[in-house]
Amino acid sequence: MIHVAVLGYGTVGSGVLEVFRMNQEKIDRCAGDQVRIKYILDLRDFPGDPAQELIVHDFEQIINDESIDIVVEVMGGLEPAYTFVKRSLEAGKNVVTSNKALVAAHGSELLQTAKEHHVNYLFEASVGGGIPIIRPLVSSLTADEIEEITGILNGTTNYMMTKMFYEGADYDEVLREAQANGYAERNPEADVEGRDACRKIAILSSIVSGRQVDFEDIYTEGITKITAQDMRYAKEMNMVIKLLATMKQEDGTIGAIVAPFLLHSEHPLASVHGVFNAIFVRGNALGDSMFYGSGAGKMPTASAVTADIVEAARYQDRTICEYWSGNKMELKSRMDVKRKFFIRMAGRKEAYADRIREAFGEVQYLTADGCEGEFAFVTGEIKEGEYESAAAEFGNLIHMIRVAS
Amino acid sequence: MIHVAVLGYGTVGSGVLEVFRMNQEKIDRCAGDQVRIKYILDLRDFPGDPAQELIVHDFEQIINDESIDIVVEVMGGLEPAYTFVKRSLEAGKNVVTSNKALVAAHGSELLQTAKEHHVNYLFEASVGGGIPIIRPLVSSLTADEIEEITGILNGTTNYMMTKMFYEGADYDEVLREAQANGYAERNPEADVEGRDACRKIAILSSIVSGRQVDFEDIYTEGITKITAQDMRYAKEMNMVIKLLATMKQEDGTIGAIVAPFLLHSEHPLASVHGVFNAIFVRGNALGDSMFYGSGAGKMPTASAVTADIVEAARYQDRTICEYWSGNKMELKSRMDVKRKFFIRMAGRKEAYADRIREAFGEVQYLTADGCEGEFAFVTGEIKEGEYESAAAEFGNLIHMIRVAS
Numbered sequence: 001m002i003h004v005a006v007l008g009y010g011t012v013g014s015g016v017l018e019v020f021r022m023n024q025e026k027i028d029r030c031a032g033d034q035v036r037i038k039y040i041l042d043l044r045d046f047p048g049d050p051a052q053e054l055i056v057h058d059f060e061q062i063i064n065d066e067s068i069d070i071v072v073e074v075m076g077g078l079e080p081a082y083t084f085v086k087r088s089l090e091a092g093k094n095v096v097t098s099n100k101a102l103v104a105a106h107g108s109e110l111l112q113t114a115k116e117h118h119v120n121y122l123f124e125a126s127v128g129g130g131i132p133i134i135r136p137l138v139s140s141l142t143a144d145e146i147e148e149i150t151g152i153l154n155g156t157t158n159y160m161m162t163k164m165f166y167e168g169a170d171y172d173e174v175l176r177e178a179q180a181n182g183y184a185e186r187n188p189e190a191d192v193e194g195r196d197a198c199r200k201i202a203i204l205s206s207i208v209s210g211r212q213v214d215f216e217d218i219y220t221e222g223i224t225k226i227t228a229q230d231m232r233y234a235k236e237m238n239m240v241i242k243l244l245a246t247m248k249q250e251d252g253t254i255g256a257i258v259a260p261f262l263l264h265s266e267h268p269l270a271s272v273h274g275v276f277n278a279i280f281v282r283g284n285a286l287g288d289s290m291f292y293g294s295g296a297g298k299m300p301t302a303s304a305v306t307a308d309i310v311e312a313a314r315y316q317d318r319t320i321c322e323y324w325s326g327n328k329m330e331l332k333s334r335m336d337v338k339r340k341f342f343i344r345m346a347g348r349k350e351a352y353a354d355r356i357r358e359a360f361g362e363v364q365y366l367t368a369d370g371c372e373g374e375f376a377f378v379t380g381e382i383k384e385g386e387y388e389s390a391a392a393e394f395g396n397l398i399h400m401i402r403v404a405s
Numbered sequence: 406m407i408h409v410a411v412l413g414y415g416t417v418g419s420g421v422l423e424v425f426r427m428n429q430e431k432i433d434r435c436a437g438d439q440v441r442i443k444y445i446l447d448l449r450d451f452p453g454d455p456a457q458e459l460i461v462h463d464f465e466q467i468i469n470d471e472s473i474d475i476v477v478e479v480m481g482g483l484e485p486a487y488t489f490v491k492r493s494l495e496a497g498k499n500v501v502t503s504n505k506a507l508v509a510a511h512g513s514e515l516l517q518t519a520k521e522h523h524v525n526y527l528f529e530a531s532v533g534g535g536i537p538i539i540r541p542l543v544s545s546l547t548a549d550e551i552e553e554i555t556g557i558l559n560g561t562t563n564y565m566m567t568k569m570f571y572e573g574a575d576y577d578e579v580l581r582e583a584q585a586n587g588y589a590e591r592n593p594e595a596d597v598e599g600r601d602a603c604r605k606i607a608i609l610s611s612i613v614s615g616r617q618v619d620f621e622d623i624y625t626e627g628i629t630k631i632t633a634q635d636m637r638y639a640k641e642m643n644m645v646i647k648l649l650a651t652m653k654q655e656d657g658t659i660g661a662i663v664a665p666f667l668l669h670s671e672h673p674l675a676s677v678h679g680v681f682n683a684i685f686v687r688g689n690a691l692g693d694s695m696f697y698g699s700g701a702g703k704m705p706t707a708s709a710v711t712a713d714i715v716e717a718a719r720y721q722d723r724t725i726c727e728y729w730s731g732n733k734m735e736l737k738s739r740m741d742v743k744r745k746f747f748i749r750m751a752g753r754k755e756a757y758a759d760r761i762r763e764a765f766g767e768v769q770y771l772t773a774d775g776c777e778g779e780f781a782f783v784t785g786e787i788k789e790g791e792y793e794s795a796a797a798e799f800g801n802l803i804h805m806i807r808v809a810s
Binding site for chain 1: 424428431435535537540541547548549550615671673678688693694696697698702704708709711712
């Protein structure tokens with residue numbers, strides 16, 4: 001029998017209990033042993049809830065119980081999660097988590113601790129919710145050099161971008177609606193500013209490079225400036241606008257960025273609608289692949305957490321999770337990355353055409369219905385540094401969206 | 406050092422050598438050891454080819470070489486592949502394969518042999534080419550009861566369906582073009598009649614049920630009767646037509662079928678175009694997910710084969726492949742499966758309306774441009790057995806396509 005302690009009886013924690021209730025037989029069969037939840041750590045009590053009999057209020061009870069093989073950290077945040085995880089690993093207990101903030105901040109150190117104590121630190125649920133992506137990367141795409149990972153890694157913003165694209169709604173309107181429906185939090189900053197997606201692409205970049213990619217080093221731009229007009233131009237170009245978190249690996253260097261991008265409608269990510277997430281992976285032998293599913297939500301996340309519990313139970317005798325070292329990976333400057341830029345400016349095209357040609361070179365002009373009193377164009381492939389110098393000429397006149405290649 | 410023998414220097418075999426040449430460093434790093442190809446078995450010689458020095462003509466040389474840890478069977482067909490695989494497993498060598506015909510026909514027996522000899526029989530490349538699906542199913546989706554797997558599992562037919570849908574071309578025209586481009590074989594029967602997709606869904610059904618699903622038991626219908634007119638009706642309904650290989654699991658029983666289906670355009674599989682494959686998986690906790698990529702082709706298939714070589718190298722000390730038993734799974738009769746049916750008939754609607762209502766109940770009539778002298782309708786949800794009885798009333802007058810739910 002394998003004993004599990006769950007830290008935190010919030011959304012994900014209660015989801016894990018529900019998955020066990022639903023699929024106990026399958027879980028035991030796949031784990032090759034009986035897997036049972038023995039404790040749930042929470043400050044609160046839950047009278048009347050079937051979980052109440054498992055509730056404990058003191059972490060010491062868990063860490064001191066030698067029968068506990070697997071600790072499931074679904075509290076979120078950095079503390080006390082970090083201390084509990086660290087101590088659990090040091091006590092020779094496997095740890096499974098959905099806490100992307102902790103993995104992004106202390107992943108390499110905790111993986112090292114796990115290795116030293118011959119246990120596993122597994123975090124499939126921290127990226128892409130229910131979508132299997134971390135295990136496929138480390139156990140299925142092992143014959144490929146990964147050239148690119150581009151993800152729609154945040155359901156809130158993808159819901160908003162989808163609504164704005166298909167319904168022509170404005171940003172503020174869509175945000176209010178998403179908040180009313182529970183798709184966006186009352187304080188939506190972590191989502192709409194791209195910080196949530198940034199932590200996730202940092203984790204994937206660390207796995208791919210085998211070195212620590214600090215999320216603070218990844219340039220991150222949210223969706224707050226995207227307008228209904230931008231969506232009209234996108235349609236004219238047979239494109240969509242998505243918040244993408246992307247990394248490219250070339251000649252041993254990695255470049256990463258989180259920002260809204262114009263994306264051709266034939267790209268597999270372009271048909272990922274609503275709260276769904278997807279991760280596009282390009283390998284040098286495999287070519288293009290994509291992993292699609294529910295990127296958040298109680299049951300999908302709990303499914304991924306529980307699958308990691310099964311994996312930890314299966315491989316109690318070996319560390320299968322050694323993914324990246326603590327050596328920091330220096331990222332390629334975004335200023336050196338070449339791409340096309342879509343630009344809108346207020347005023348008459350004729351008044352600016354000469355200055356634009358001088359600053360950006362040859363560009364392609366566009367029009368869209370309902371976008372009067374302005375003009376728009378797409379540059380050729382230029383370095384972002386070149387774009388910034390050229391754009392500086394026009395100050396605040398410019399509204400820019402990057403074009404995905 | 407881990408030594409590999411490759412049986413067959415055809416498309417996939419030469420691809421495996423190319424993947425090793427490209428990504429040797431990554432392969433060794435992931436395997437945790439040096440992995441080297443020592444022999445290639447082929448009847449032919451390849452003078453001038455770098456593979457020539459590895460070529461042997463006699464399988465006995467491989468089976469008798471104790472240094473060979475992993476045998477890669479990429480010959481295809483049932484014999485001598487079966488004998489070589491069986492003998493390799495019995496000799497304590499791991500076997501990796503892309504041979505779906507062999508896995509579908511003798512999978513449970515060979516898995517049993519692998520288990521008895523403490524080695525692995527791995528076949529990720531046999532379904533979905535480069536798309537990781539088998540390992541995700543057995544090591545990532547372990548906390549879910551799988552309710553449905555629906556795949557676009559054949560690139561040739563998906564290329565043809567895509568062309569017919571977007572270009573309005575006829576079946577014969579598209580087949581000729583696909584043959585000219587190398588997307589269809591000169592004898593395309595295994596693809597267009599659905600037999601290739603059938604073997605693949607049989608393998609996935611066996612994994613999900615843990616029991617042997619015989620491909621001969623799966624009702625299989627190809628795309629040869631699909632016309633340009635069908636595509637017009639599909640567009641009218643905001644649907645596409647795809648050759649789907651699908652299994653559903655409910656109350657411990659499994660139903661499976663391969664056939665062209667009308668599919669709503671919002672379904673994630675609907676945007677899978679051209680030669681790409683994708684596998685949609687619904688879990689009872691996870692919800693909907695999809696795995697997308699190159700379902701065939703030299704390098705994607707070789708990538709999956711090589712990843713299995715890495716996995717076999719990693720887990721030399723334990724059998725990780727025990728997926729299904731030899732107990733035969735009896736499939737649910739397709740006659741008991743409920744769905745909607747799209748039906749076209751020559752003639753005037755008015756002449757048949759009464760008989761149609763009597764036979765099929767309430768139906769929804771449709772029109773499409775360029776489809777004169779006929780009419781079409783969609784039934785309500787009825788059992789396939791009910792459909793067949795009703796359709797018998799109209800004999801050869803009826804052209805039917807199933808509607809995916």
